Amino acid sequence: MTYKTILVHLDEAPHVAARVLMAAELALQHGAHVIGVALTGVSRFLYQNEMVDDEDPNLARHLDVLRDRAARALAGFAPQLRALGVQSFEERVLDDEPGAGLALLGRHADLAIVGQALPDQRGTAASFPAEVLTESGCPVLVVPHSARPRASISVSAAGVASAGAPAPGRDILVAWNASKEGARAVREALPLLRRADKVTIAILDADLHPVLYGETPGADVLAWLGRHGVTAELVLASSPRQGLLKRPSQVGESLLELATERGCDLMVLGAFGHSRFRETLLGGITRTVLDGMTMPVLMAH
Structure with missing residues (x-):
């Protein structure tokens, strides 16, 4: 498995260049086609239900403003990819x-790249990755707003890119909870895990779920990855608890702390918890990680 079609969300956020850089670096590694997409924010269901009157001059002006904004978001996409040596791409x-919109396109992609919500947007924009995850069937790579916006890739006059600084994903933390969502995330991350210099499997609070992890927590996932040529280190840790209670935010914070302590530059994460996925994302471990992340996070559902 490899990533051959990479979808990247384009908007006017300050860190959009970091998203495009991530897409370019992965495209160069995997020989992928990149689709950059900007969205106006006008639901397609309005058109399907004939609720939009294109003859309304006020609406037409409003749509023009939204489409102009989307066009501005696309403006730097093609030049940036060409400068980085990516040959196969399109914009929409x-x-x-x-x-x-991204969920619909994501059904024909191997990976979708979106940005972390800015601090003043959290709580309102946090459901965005969840909708792409749950409706597309595509893994989502969330790029932090603090990510580097420039590459050290050099491109010859013939347009051939040479290796620059390695893309994030050289030192990967896999947050493993033995769930089907976690298993899906690991499968979707295999192209990155195979290329990594170091992979850490982190299991928190294994003692609370002995049936899930078996007699030797982590042994099965290590063996599974080993058959794919991925050598990983196992870390068993505990998150803070108050008596017998644990808050999901504490587990998320523990994962972030562990990733920082070990110098990881990418986290692989499935949907934690037992509630519906969007509720888990908005109020649980994944929400905590998305809010506090300083490294890219690959998620699958």
């Missing part, structure tokens, strides 16, 4: 809401 403007 869609009349749709960001989550729904």
Whole structure:
């Protein structure tokens, strides 16, 4: 398995260049085609239900403003990819809401790249990755707003890219909870795990779920990855608890602390918890990670 079609969300956020850089570096590694998409925010269901009157001059002006904004978001995409040596790419403007539109395109992609919500947007924009995850069937790579916006890739006059600084994913932390979502995330991350210099499997609070992990927590996932040529180190840790109670945010914070302590530059994460996925994402471990992350996070559902 490899990533051959990479979808990247383009908007006017300050850190959009870091998203495009991530897409370019992965495309160069995997020989992938990159699709850059900007969305107007106008739901396609309005058109399907004939609720939009294109003859309304006020609406037409409003749509023009939204489409102009989407076009501005696309403006730097092609030049940046060409400068980095990516040869296969396309750009699109869609009349749709960001989550729904990306989810639809993500059904024909191997990986979707989106940005972390800015601090003043958290709580309102946090459901965006969740909608792409749950509706597309595609893994989502969330790029932090603090990510580096420039590469050290050099490109010859013939357009051939040489290796620059390695893309994030050389030192990967896998947050393993033995769930089907966690297993899916590991499968989707295999192209990155195979290329990594170091992989850490982190299991928190294994003692609370003895049936899930078996007699030797982590042994099965290590063996599974080993058959794919991935050598990993196992770390068993405990998150803070108050009596017998644990808050999901504490588990998320423990994962972030562990990743920072070990110098990891990418986290692989499935959907934790037993509630519906979007509720888990908005209020649990994944929400904590998305809010506090300083490294890219690959998620699958």
